[in-house]
Amino acid sequence: MYDQNLPRSALGITSSQYPGHGISNILAGMQAGFTTFDGAFAGLGGCPYIPGAAGNIATEDIIHMLHEIGIDTGVDLAKAIATARRAEQLVEHTGSGHVLKAGRCEDLTTEKAKRQNNRTSPVVAARTEK
Incomplete structure (x- = not known):
């Protein structure tokens, strides 16, 4: 049980990706005052209680989300992604990180969407018009 006398800044949150709510749990924790x-990296790790579960939330996914909502983490996302890729190589296992699989939001462009015959979302169009 949470001790109301203990400041939330003295606590941290560990959130797994099972069942895919890791980022939303981090955001909810931020809204509740956790920092x-x-x-x-790469979401490597796992859960001994749930075989096949995604495991830990990827560090690079957390950094990416924070940057996307305008929070400067002081962390170079490109270096975090490179570190995550290296971690996957070292353990010879593909992680569960979404940024590693899909890329950063800023990597999405109308040109890429056109090449793939996809419609461009209004969010992507607004970013590329700047």
Whole structure:
């Protein structure tokens, strides 16, 4: 149980990706006043209680989300992504990180969408018009 006398800034949150709510749990924790969050590069790790579960939330996914909502983390996302890719190589296992699979939001462009015959979302169009 949470001790109301203990400041939330003295606590941290560890959120797994099972069942895919890791980022939303981090955001809810931020809204509740928490400022420290655990992650694992490439989302490596796992859950001994749920075989096949995604495991830990990827550090690079947390950083990406924070940057996308305008929070300067002081962390170079490109270096975090490179570190996550290296971690996957070292353990010879593909992680569960979404940024590694899909890329950063800023990598999406109307030109890429056109090449793929996709419609461009209004959000992507607004970003590329700047």
